Amino acid sequence: MHNDGNVVPLHKAATDQANASPLARLPVILLQVRDKAAQQLRHGLQELFDNADDTLFEMADRAQNNVDQNTFFEAMRDLRLKRKSIERGFLEKLFEAFVGLVQYDPAPAIAQAVAYVPPADTCRDDLERTLALEAMVAKAGNRDGFALGQLTARLNVLLGKRLDDRSNPLGPAMLCEYFLESGRNLGVEIKVKLIILKLFERYVLSEADQLYAEANQLLAATGVLPELKPAPARRALDQATASIQATPEPGVAQMDESVQEVFAALQELLLHVRGSVVPTLEASAETQPISTRDLLRLLSHLQHYVPAGTQDDFDLRNHLEQLLTRVSVKSGKSRVVGVADEDVINLVAMLFEFILADRNLPESLKTLIGRLQIPMLKVAVLDKSFFSRSSHPARRLLNEIAAAAMGWGSCDDYQRDSLYLRIEQVVQRLLSDFVDDPAIFSELLAEFLAFTSDERRRSELLEQRTRDAEEGRAKAELARRRVEQALNEGLLGKVLPLTVVEFVQQAWSKVLLLTCLKHGEHSSEWRQGLQTMEQLIWSVQRHTDPDAAMQLLALVPDLLKALRDGLNSAAFDPFATSEFFSQLEALHLQVFEGFGEKAGQPWPGLADEQPAMVAVEEHIILPCAEEGPLEAAPLALAPNDPGVLRVEQLRLGAWVEFLEDEDNSVRCKLAAIVQPGDKYIFVNRTGMKVLERTRVGLALEFQRGAVRELDDTLLFDRALESVIGSLQRLNRGK
Structure with a gap:
């Protein structure tokens, strides 16, 4: 067709x-x-x-x-x-x-x-x-x-x-x-x-x-x-009941029913751990559950005696059992905690067992957070939506404190740290002021969020400056390497006047570096800078071609203008510029006088006017902007190497912990990944740079266990998920 x-x-x-x-x-x-x-x-x-x-x-x-x-x-x-x-x-x-x-x-x-x-x-x-x-x-x-x-x-x-x-x-x-x-x-x-x-x-x-x-x-x-x-x-919590993780809207008619369904699902799981909060008396024919109000009164009594030191020795259920025994002896009846309240006590105790064993929380802050156990128990007794509503103020307060503590690094003077003091203030307010009005949690949450918001704004500003500085440093390093490459391509293997070699290496390299940074290596300005360098090198070499004299004569005016413009743009020293142009003029005159001479013949003129010549045989290496730039590790790892895979999964903003030795570690956040060399930049919670690693170097540290990623998901949710998983396994084993 x-x-x-x-x-x-x-x-x-x-x-x-x-x-x-x-x-x-x-x-x-x-x-x-x-x-x-x-x-x-x-x-x-x-x-x-x-x-x-x-x-x-x-x-x-x-x-x-x-x-x-x-x-x-x-x-x-x-x-x-x-x-x-x-x-x-x-x-x-x-x-x-x-x-x-x-x-x-x-x-x-x-x-x-x-x-x-x-x-x-x-x-x-x-x-x-x-x-x-x-x-x-x-x-x-x-x-x-x-x-x-x-x-x-x-x-x-x-x-x-x-x-x-x-x-x-x-x-x-x-x-x-x-x-x-x-x-x-x-x-x-x-x-x-x-x-x-x-x-x-x-x-x-x-x-x-x-x-x-x-x-x-x-x-x-x-x-x-x-x-x-x-x-x-x-999450296992979702498996126990589909509404556990739901956040019911205030005012929705089904809210109370949903809360009861969630708590009932949890009670089924807690069935086999009941009986751990009972008075240490012989079995009595008559048992009398204490009211929720009386339970809160007992907890408020204990609340004022929470130790300020380690929480490992403070067993809430044991202390409550001792109080119940005293009440039972005084009343002559076996006073016990009601089933629903006992389930709450057991659940909160298990939650704090997880929290105090959590490796993601700094040890020095676990003590403070552990002292919140009784206030959290009291609010859970008062309001069962504590377990089902993720927006519950008490639950959010615990999560916000844990999130702020994620990047907290322990130090000798940690008790004067602003974050430590703020958390300590929250804990003390709850222990001294919280009786039975949960509104205090909303008030403390608002104050703590205002504090962390101010800290976060300051850290984000410093973090952005850190990123900008590292990206600028990386860009300058890349431009420096590109200029080095251009200089070596233009000079290596040539015999040239020393004056010109020094000028290209010390002065014109700066012009090229600024051009590369400002316009990029694919710009017309970059190409013009390279062309000027090539023309300068050509103009001071000996040529046997008869037409070369006319080419040089036509080239020199534009070459001199391009050199002056470039040096002016780089704010080069005018005196040094003038001196170089005088030397260049003498070199060009000698080149003109030497046309027709054989290559290798001495330059015309008097012997004491012979220009110093140098053979460029070694690669030119320009000085770095900073001493000791981090180079890419020479060791290569396979793409499917476990350490490499861990690094690939590491997301920006992730918190990690570097283990320096058995007693010391550094917690920091991945703030940037910059080129060249795949540099991973880590900052502390204030946004200040604390560590720098290459991709391969970080993978090797993952391999030998010298670094681990911290779990920054919500603390309460992780604890509740873990407790429910444990209870489910316990029930399957019965």
Whole structure:
């Protein structure tokens, strides 16, 4: 078939389009991951909108005035009209994010809506939305961080890029950004937006574990880090009861019922440890449970005698048993703790056994945190939602204290440290002031969050300066090596006047270095600087070609101008510049006079005017900006080496502990990974740099156990998960 000149064959057009499309550069397995995720996310969005009508109708039905009622009805109508466009926009954003993986480095593309810190004069609506988003992302990260971290590590290996969890296109931060962007044209009030965000968390983010599990499974099956162990099943607490980790909304009718269901599930597990809090009397025919009020009175008595030293010798159940014995002797009846209260006592005691044995908490702070056992027990006796509501103020206070303590390094003068003093103040307030009003926990939580927020802002500022300094240092090192390479390519193997060699090495190298840093090695300015250096070297060499004289004559004016401009841009010493140009002029005159002479003949002129010549035979090494730059370790490790895999899984912001010897360790956070040399920069909790390691060096330390990653998930959640696991194993063994 004849093809007209203006007609492109169909198969060729399709091929060209495919080659031009970014999707053509995405690995096939990544397209499968994207499509599988899109299918689940579409289903979650559909469930969200299917339930949004009922939720908004209920809110309208409970509205106390016509204005609020109309607000919810209008929101229902707006949501119905824009449902399809929101779903479509969400999936389009998801697809764009995957395309972006092969178009640019996505690390800076962190969800702006989530990471956005509103200015001081921002409206309250934006602040409420930002706080809600931060809480959603943090909750999802704490719950599904293990599987998400594995997925991020696999994407890094597959794409040869360095993503983090917040820029992972399937991470909770990015999913929230897609949803915000796609629903930007919703004309609803902030209270309705918060309700819709809560629905997004319930029907989309809550199922992220399945999303990550399937994505990890697909990638592992095609050989992308198959040796990584699968993420553990959703927390044991969720297995005991689906609502354990739920955060019921205040005012929801089902809240009390949900709390009772959770506590009942825990009581079933605690059945076999009952009887540990009983008076040490002979069995009596008559037993009388003490009331919850009397139990709180006994605990308040014990609360004032909590030792300030180590908690290892303080057995709460033993002390309570002694008090019960005294009460029983005085009353003549065997006074016992009620079943529900005893279950709470046993559960809290087991939780603190885990907390005090937790390796992630610094030893010097365990003593302070251990003294919170009785206040936490009292609030749990008063309010059983302590075990089921992750936003419970007492529970949050314990988690916030543990999170702040994560990067706390012990020192000889630790009792004067601001964080230690603040935690000690919180503990002392609870021991001295908390009787039976849990409101004190909300007050102390607000004060502690304000304190840690100020500390975090200061540390983040210093941490950013540390990152900037390290990245600048790395960029300068890379530019220095590039200039060294250019100088060696231009000078090695040549015999040149010493004046010119010294000028190129000491002066023009600085011009090239500044040009490389400012414009990059692919710029026209860089090419012009190299060309000027090459022309200078050519201009002072002996030439036998008759045409070379005319070339030199034409070259010199532009060469001198380029040299002057370059030296001026580098603020070079004017006196030294003038002296060099005088010497260069003499060299050019001698070159002109020497045209036609044979190579190797002496330069024309008097013997004492002969220029000093030097043969450049050794590689030029420019001085470093700082002494002792860290070079990449010469030892190479296999990509599947266990130590290398541990390093690959280490995410930015992760806390680690370096063990210097048996008695000393350093806790620090991974703040940056900079090139060249894959330098891992670690900072302390104030944001100050404390350690620097190469990728290989860090892998070797993981191999020999000299460094370990700290578990920065919520302390209370980890403790409750561990206790439930232990109780489940105990029950299976009965």
